[in-house]
Structures are given as C-alpha cells and as structure tokens.
Amino acid sequence: MITPPKGDYASVPLNPAGRQVAEGWDPAADAAAGEACRAFGAGGIMRLPTRLKIAWTDDSTLRMETDAGTQVRTFHFGRAGTADGAPSWQGYSVAEWLGLPPQGNPFGALVAPSQEASAARGAAAGGAPGGRAGPSAPPPTRGSLKVVTTNLRPGYLRKNGVPYSDRAVVTEYYDRFSMFGNDYLQVETVVTDPTYLTTPFVVSNQFKREPDDSKWNPTPCSTDAPLGTFHPPTF
Amino acid sequence: MRRCSLLSFAAVSAAFAMAAVAQNEVAGDWDQSGGGIFGFQEEFIDRGGGPDLGDYAGLPINDALRYKASLYSPSWLTVPEHQCLPHPGVYAYRSPGGLSIVKEYDPATQRLVAYRFYGSYGLARTVWMDGRPHPPANARHTYEGFSTGRWEGNRLAVETTHLKAGFLRRNGIAHSDRARMLEYWVRHDDYLTLVTAVDDPVYLDEPFVRSTDFRVDPRPNTRLAEFGGFANGGDGEGFGASDVFYKCVPTEEIAIERGRIPSFMPGANENLDMFSKRHNIPLDAALGGSATLYPEFAARLKPGSAAPAADRSAARPPRPTVPADAPAAASLHVAGQVWLLTIGGHNVAVQVGNEGVLVVNPGPEEIADAVSAEVAKLAPGKRIRIIVDTDDDIAHIGGNAKLASGTTPREQRAAVFAHENASLRIAQAGLSDRHSPTDTFFRGTRELYFNDEPIEIIYVPAAASDGDVLVYFRKSDVIVTGSVLEDLTYPIIRTDEGGSLNGTLEALNHILDLTIAEYRAQGGTMVIPNRGRIYDEGDVAEYRDMLTIIRDRVQDAVAKGSTLEQVQGARLARDYDGRYAAATGPASANEFIATVYRGSSAK
Numbered sequence: 108m109i110t111p112p113k114g115d116y117a118s119v120p121l122n123p124a125g126r127q128v129a130e131g132w133d134p135a136a137d138a139a140a141g142e143a144c145r146a147f148g149a150g151g152i153m154r155l156p157t158r159l160k161i162a163w164t165d166d167s168t169l170r171m172e173t174d175a176g177t178q179v180r181t182f183h184f185g186r187a188g189t190a191d192g193a194p195s196w197q198g199y200s201v202a203e204w205l206g207l208p209p210q211g212n213p214f215g216a217l218v219a220p221s222q223e224a225s226a227a228r229g230a231a232a233g234g235a236p237g238g239r240a241g242p243s244a245p246p247p248t249r250g251s252l253k254v255v256t257t258n259l260r261p262g263y264l265r266k267n268g269v270p271y272s273d274r275a276v277v278t279e280y281y282d283r284f285s286m287f288g289n290d291y292l293q294v295e296t297v298v299t300d301p302t303y304l305t306t307p308f309v310v311s312n313q314f315k316r317e318p319d320d321s322k323w324n325p326t327p328c329s330t331d332a333p334l335g336t337f338h339p340p341t342f
Numbered sequence: 343m344r345r346c347s348l349l350s351f352a353a354v355s356a357a358f359a360m361a362a363v364a365q366n367e368v369a370g371d372w373d374q375s376g377g378g379i380f381g382f383q384e385e386f387i388d389r390g391g392g393p394d395l396g397d398y399a400g401l402p403i404n405d406a407l408r409y410k411a412s413l414y415s416p417s418w419l420t421v422p423e424h425q426c427l428p429h430p431g432v433y434a435y436r437s438p439g440g441l442s443i444v445k446e447y448d449p450a451t452q453r454l455v456a457y458r459f460y461g462s463y464g465l466a467r468t469v470w471m472d473g474r475p476h477p478p479a480n481a482r483h484t485y486e487g488f489s490t491g492r493w494e495g496n497r498l499a500v501e502t503t504h505l506k507a508g509f510l511r512r513n514g515i516a517h518s519d520r521a522r523m524l525e526y527w528v529r530h531d532d533y534l535t536l537v538t539a540v541d542d543p544v545y546l547d548e549p550f551v552r553s554t555d556f557r558v559d560p561r562p563n564t565r566l567a568e569f570g571g572f573a574n575g576g577d578g579e580g581f582g583a584s585d586v587f588y589k590c591v592p593t594e595e596i597a598i599e600r601g602r603i604p605s606f607m608p609g610a611n612e613n614l615d616m617f618s619k620r621h622n623i624p625l626d627a628a629l630g631g632s633a634t635l636y637p638e639f640a641a642r643l644k645p646g647s648a649a650p651a652a653d654r655s656a657a658r659p660p661r662p663t664v665p666a667d668a669p670a671a672a673s674l675h676v677a678g679q680v681w682l683l684t685i686g687g688h689n690v691a692v693q694v695g696n697e698g699v700l701v702v703n704p705g706p707e708e709i710a711d712a713v714s715a716e717v718a719k720l721a722p723g724k725r726i727r728i729i730v731d732t733d734d735d736i737a738h739i740g741g742n743a744k745l746a747s748g749t750t751p752r753e754q755r756a757a758v759f760a761h762e763n764a765s766l767r768i769a770q771a772g773l774s775d776r777h778s779p780t781d782t783f784f785r786g787t788r789e790l791y792f793n794d795e796p797i798e799i800i801y802v803p804a805a806a807s808d809g810d811v812l813v814y815f816r817k818s819d820v821i822v823t824g825s826v827l828e829d830l831t832y833p834i835i836r837t838d839e840g841g842s843l844n845g846t847l848e849a850l851n852h853i854l855d856l857t858i859a860e861y862r863a864q865g866g867t868m869v870i871p872n873r874g875r876i877y878d879e880g881d882v883a884e885y886r887d888m889l890t891i892i893r894d895r896v897q898d899a900v901a902k903g904s905t906l907e908q909v910q911g912a913r914l915a916r917d918y919d920g921r922y923a924a925a926t927g928p929a930s931a932n933e934f935i936a937t938v939y940r941g942s943s944a945k
Contacts, residue, residue, distance in 0.1 A: 108637075109621065251530060286526075309375035309376070311555050313537065334621055334643070
C-alpha cells in the first residue's frame with residue numbers, strides 16, 4: 108500500500124539490466140516525463156490498492172476498470188491479439204475460459220454477461236459483484252479466466268521502479284471463491300520479460316466483492332516517493 | 343426456478359471435472375514459484391527472515407490480538423514445550439521449501455481416499471476425500487488440523503477444523519484453537535496457487551485471506567527442502583542441502599527457571615514501533631486492523647496526511663467462541679483403555695478392561711443414568727469397580743452413589759478414591775454416606791493396578807482447592823486433570839477451600855512434567871481436562887502460558903500499586919478473555935482477575 112524503498116526488488120527475478128533500471132528509478136523524472144502511469148500498467152496494476160469494476164461490453168468483450176490510476180482494461184474473447192496498435196499501459200488482452208463452453212458463459216465463471224462486479228483490493232484482500240445477480244447470489248465456482256496481455260508500454264512491477272519492458276507478456280488467471288460468506292476474486296499474475304527478468308515473475312492477489320460502488324474513488328496516476336529506506340533482508 | 347439453475351450447474355460442473363483432470367490435478371511435486379529454496383517471489387522479508395515486531399499492517403486483527411501480539415516476546419520459543427513447534431497448518435505453505443502432494447487410494451475399492459501433503463516446514467498433512475465427517479468438538483486438536491476436501495469445478499476446496507492455537511505470522515500474530523481455515527488449491531498450466539481464508543472468532547474481525555504460488559517441479563528424485571542444511575552437515579547454502587530427517591528434542595537453551603514464560607509486561611515493549619519507524623508510517627497503520635486492508639487507507643499513509651487514524655470502532659463485536667455442537671452424550675476414544683464420555687457438558691473419563699470399569703468423576707447425579715448407559719455400550723456386561731473423585735465438587739461426585747452401587751443390592755459397591763481433604767468436604771456438605779469416598783489418602787501418590795495398567799492418583803496441593811488429584815493412566819498414557827485444567831474457561835480457583843493460583847500453576851507444570859509429546863510438540867500423552875476437548879502437551883502448555891502471563895501482568899500491576907479496580911479496568915487479560923472468560927461467575931473476566939489479584943497481593 109506504500110511505495111517500497113528504492114532498490115527493494117527482493118524476490119523479483121531481475122537480471123543485471125533490470126537491476127540497473129530499478130536502481131536508477133526517479134519518481135520525479137517519471138512525473139515530469141508524463142510517465143506517471145508506469146506503475147499502473149497491466150504488469151503491476153493488480154498489485155496496487157485499487158477497486159475494480161468489471162462489466163461485459165458485449166458477448167465477447169469484458170471491461171475491467173480500476174479506480175487507482177483510472178485505468179481501463181479490455182479482455183477480448185475469441186480472437187487473437189492484434190499487435191499493430193500503439194503500445195499502451197494496458198496493452199492488448201486476449202481472454203479465454205478454462206473449463207467452460209467456448210461461447211457465452213451460462214454458468215458464470217467470473218461474471219455473467221451484463222452482470223457487473225465491483226471489487227476492492229487492499230494490502231492483502233480485495234472485491235464483490237452487485238449487478239443483476241445481487242449480493243446474495245452464490246459465486247460461480249467452476250472454471251478460470253485466462254488473460255494474456257501483450258503490446259505493453261514499459262512499466263513497473265512495483266511502484267518503486269522495478270521494471271518490465273515492452274517485450275513483457277502478462278498472463279493472468281482469474282478465479283472466484285466463496286469463503287466464510289464472502290465472495291473473492293483471485294488473480295494470479297505471471298510476467299515474462301526477456302529484457303529484464305531471468306525467470307517468470309509470479310504473484311497472486313485477492314479482491315473482495317462489495318455490495319455496491321459507493322467506495323469507488325477514481326484517482327489519476329501518481330508517482331510517490333518511498334517513505335522509508337531499504338534494509339536488505341538478512342537471515 | 344433458482345433450484346433448477348443450481349441443478350443445471352452441478353451437472354455440467356461434474357461433466358467438466360471429468361473432462362479436464364489433467365488441467366485440475368494438484369498431485370505432484372511443486373517448487374517455489376521462482377524455483378528452489380527461498381524461491382518465492384513476494385513478501386520476501388515476511389516469509390524469509392521474518393517480519394518486524396509491530397508489523398501487523400494489512401491484517402484484520404481485533405484489539406485482543408493487537409494487545410497479545412504487542413506483548414509477544416520471541417524468547418517464548420525458548421520454553422521447552424515450544425522449542426519443537428511446527429509451522430501450523432495455517433502457515434505451513436508460507437515456508438520456503440518445496441511441496442509434494444500424493445494421492446492415496448483404497449486398495450480394495452480403488453477410490454480416492456485422501457491427498458497427503460509433504461514438505462515445506464509443516465507437518466505431513468492429510469486431506470480426506472472420502473466424505474468422512476469432521477470429528478466432534480471434544481476430539482483432540484493438532485497443529486495441522488483435520489481437513490476434508492472436495493472438488494468444486496477445477497479447484498480443490500479444503501476445510502480444516504480442530505486446529506491447535508498457532509500463528510498467522512511469526513511476530514506474535516496468533517490464532518486461537520477456535521480458528522477454522524478454508525482453502526482452494528487451483529492449478530493453472532504449470533502453476534499451483536493456494537488461497538487460504540482463516541476465520542477466528544477470538545482474534546480476527548474478518549477472515550484473513552492470502553495466497554501462495556508454486557510451480558511444477560519436474561526434477562526426479564528431488565529431496566523436499568525441509569530441515570537440515572546448516573545443522574546436519576549441509577553446505578549452509580540451502581536448507582535442503584542435507585538430511586531432511588528431523589527429530590526435535592527440547593533442550594535447555596538458556597537458563598530459564600521452570601514455569602517462567604517470557605512475555606513483555608504491558609507498556610514495556612520498546613520495539614513495538616520498529617516497523618512503523620523503519621517505514622515512516624503511522625503506528626496505528628502498522629498495528630493493523632480491518633481498515634488497513636482496503637484502498638482508502640492508502641490516504642492515511644501519505645506524508646502529512648490529515649486522514650483519520652484507523653477506525654477500530656467499526657470492529658465487529660465479540661462472537662461466540664464455544665463450539666455449538668454439544669450432543670447430549672458422546673463417547674470418544676482417547677488412548678489405550680481410556681475413553682472420554684461427554685454428557686451434558688460434563689467430562690467423565692472411563693477406563694475399560696478385563697477386570698471391569700474405572701470411572702474418574704462420575705459427574706452430577708442427574709447424568710448418572712446416562713453415564714451408566716454409555717459405560718454399558720463401551721463395556722457390555724462389565725461392572726464399575728473403581729471410581730476416582732478428583733475433588734469434592736458436586737458436579738464431579740454427584741453420581742458416586744448411583745454408579746458405585748451396581749445394578750442389584752447384592753453387588754459389591756465400587757471403591758471410591760479421593761484425597762482426604764475432598765472426603766472431609768464431602769462429609770461437611772451433608773451428603774449421604776453413599777456419596778462418600780471409601781478410600782482416601784493424605785499426601786503424595788496413591789497407586790493402583792487395574793485392568794493390567796498402573797494408575798497413579800497424584801495429589802496436587804493448594805491447586806483449584808486443597809483436595810485436588812490428577813489421575814495418570816501410565817499404560818494408556820492419559821492424564822485426567824479434574825478442576826486444575828479447564829478447556830472452556832479460566833480455572834475456577836476456590837480460594838475459600840484452600841485453592842490458589844500458584845498451586846494451580848504448579849499442578850499444570852506437574853502435568854507438563856508427566857506429558858511427553860510424540861512429535862513436534864504434539865501427540866503422545868493425552869490429557870482430559872475438566873470440561874471441553876481432549877488436550878495434549880501443546881495444549882496444556884498454552885493454558886499454562888495463559889495463566890502464567892496473566893498472573894505476571896497482575897503481579898506487575900500490584901507491584902506498581904494498582905488497586906483491584908484499576909487492574910480490572912486495565913483489562914490486563916483482554917487477549918485471553920475472548921477465549922476463556924465465562925459470561926458470569928468465578929471464571930468471568932472480572933471475577934477471575936479479582937482472584938488473581940488477591941493471590942498476587944497475598945504473596
């Protein structure tokens with residue numbers, strides 16, 4: 108929830124080039140260069156404290172909004188990605204259901220068509236759908252949604268300048284769970300990047316479903332200086 | 343209409359589960375997501391060297407746990423009963439090692455019976471898949487808990503109950519033995535993600551949710567990176583570098599007096615702000631709570647923020663912590679020849695063998711017929727030959743007359759053993775002779791040999807009263823404690839009958855002298871408390887710790903000149919009240935503190 112100290116890339120499999128970029132992070136320079144959204148790209152946005160709104164645009168397009176950084180992600184079903192557009196923070200995302208019929212979503216894996224979901228993420232938790240099914244509807248507990256995102260602008264895995272490049276591929280797996288009466292959205296994120304990473308970078312996060320969007324609070328991208336200094340871990 | 347929809351969903355879900363086994367299967371060898379020991383890729387400090395003291399940010403802890411954690415001393419781990427603690431089930435997979443999941447089939451039916459989980463720092467764990475129910479509430483608890491699983495679409499759902507008190511984080515963030523855990527294991531391509539939610543009515547304001555990632559380990563003959571490394575001739579580069587065999591034996595690590603439990607006194611932990619200072623965040627943010635989980639709290643962390651401190655008033659009120667399932671009568675096998683009958687909330691211990699039946703604490707008179715009926719089920723045709731009263735409490739001895747009498751007037755009455763002081767008090771209470779013990783003793787231990795088993799009746803002076811005894815079945819390796827150990831509440835110490843706090847603690851420490859844990863601080867000697875579930879050494883130590891820590895806090899306050907009202911107002915036991923305080927009576931929060939205060943003042 109806070110910006111980590113400069114140089115804190117512990118456990119991120121950076122190669123020497125990646126470490127060099129991380130060590131040179133300058134949040135003021137990013138802001139001045141119009142690059143304040145680097146930490147809000149597809150490779151890092153799901154780790155930030157944000158709420159989500161998820162809705163179907165049409166039968167083959169799912170739209171995910173974040174209030175942190177006011178970003179919009181678009182998941183395209185049933186067709187291959189197009190890499191001919193200009194790279195962007197959110198890139199181009201191709202989605203497929205794992206373990207569900209290829210057309211439609213009659214059993215609801217993530218959100219049913221036209222059903223909206225809003226979700227919140229904090230340091231360790233996150234979101235919840237309102238919409239047609241209502242807050243008391245049991246969450247679908249079947250398959251997973253796989254999303255592969257390419258054509259990205261260079262961004263940050265962490266808000267303190269830990270980089271991924273324009274060659275990065277972000278693969279995400281979304282699942283919904285019901286635990287102790289709450290409905291959770293889980294995303295596992297796998298980032299591969301031949302420019303800055305030695306191996307895939309794997310993290311997972313949860314969002315907790317909320318009854319409505321009353322806490323939705325869009326804020327622009329920002330760069331924040333870290334509050335503390337980095338203390339290398341010792342054992 | 344809704345019912346139809348659910349039925350349609352279930353049918354399709356089952357079809358899918360059969361069609362995509364390869365995608366779903368969680369069995370196999372798994373490595374940390376980044377590969378190798380300490381190869382996890384998030385929360386490196388938390389999962390590696392360990393979190394700072396006072397780092398509770400993002401945890402939905404309540405005030406009771408915040409208080410408990412703030413007084414936690416890492417030296418607690420030097421106490422002999424805690425030296426071999428394993429990573430509990432709610433934490434085990436946060437460890438840096440690999441993981442192996444094995445399927446076990448019934449050789450006769452060829453059906454899946456269970457998944458066995460090995461590796462990391464946790465204990466080997468079983469997730470039962472054969473539809474068996476969870477044990478009754480009074481069954482023993484373990485650090486790994488009792489787990490059952492089922493497939494929900496493409497994920498394995500696991501429910502775990504019967505956990506011992508353990509920890510969520512290695513800096514004093516504990517969970518109680520009332521905690522439950524739900525897990526989902528989901529495989530995506532070559533990655534396995536574990537999502538866990540822990541709900542604890544004693545210490546959490548809402549479920550604590552987190553996830554852990556693994557990747558396929560394709561190496562054959564891999565050694566699970568468990569213990570070893572530095573200690574057993576390894577190269578020190580990795581914990582998996584040497585023999586994984588690990589048999590922990592407690593030793594005297596430091597010169598610590600018997601029964602001393604390291605814990606900070608209230609207000610004395612000078613390192614509580616270690617985390618907040620290091621990261622320049624407000625102390626109230628570092629000290630966690632539900633508010634710190636959600637995005638809006640980020641504003642509070644901005645330098646110079648005028649946002650209000652974490653709102654702890656929104657925390658939910660205390661929830662009932664006593665298990666709801668309390669059948670009228672239930673029998674549980676404890677160990678060897680000993681059974682626990684729980685009837686109307688009373689624990690009655692029964693030893694069954696060739697010579698007949700021995701009963702410890704028959705219970706009040708109104709349950710005597712139910713006790714007889716349960717004994718008849720356990721030991722058809724056998725007579726009750728011996729009764730032991732652990733004290734003079736009418737809730738223990740009320741059934742003496744009926745149970746000792748036998749079924750016909752011509753039968754020899756059972757022998758009833760008790761300490762002389764208990765016998766005197768029974769006589770003073772004006773009960774009939776048929777309630778009175780037939781055999782008493784004054785000091786030390788009364789020895790019996792019954793049902794091919796040596797039995798010790800051990801006097802513990804000035805404990806809950808001046809007439810308490812323990813009953814130790816040496817062959818079955820079971821101890822029945824009577825009033826010196828409660829499970830459901832604080833102990834009820836009858837100071838007007840010669841009981842004392844320090845005597846009760848001495849009795850608990852004596853029980854710990856007798857118990858021997860089987861492996862990793864659990865199992866081995868079983869202990870039957872006055873009420874509630876079956877204990878072992880780890881549980882007794884938890885109860886002993888609680889009582890010692892509360893005594894030490896009250897003594898500290900007394901030494902500083904605090905009055906009883908001030909001590910009660912300070913709520914010095916608020917980290918334990920949610921687990922042990924009764925609603926009313928001598929085990930209620932205020933009355934128990936008053937008992938401790940009077941005992942401390944008299945010292």
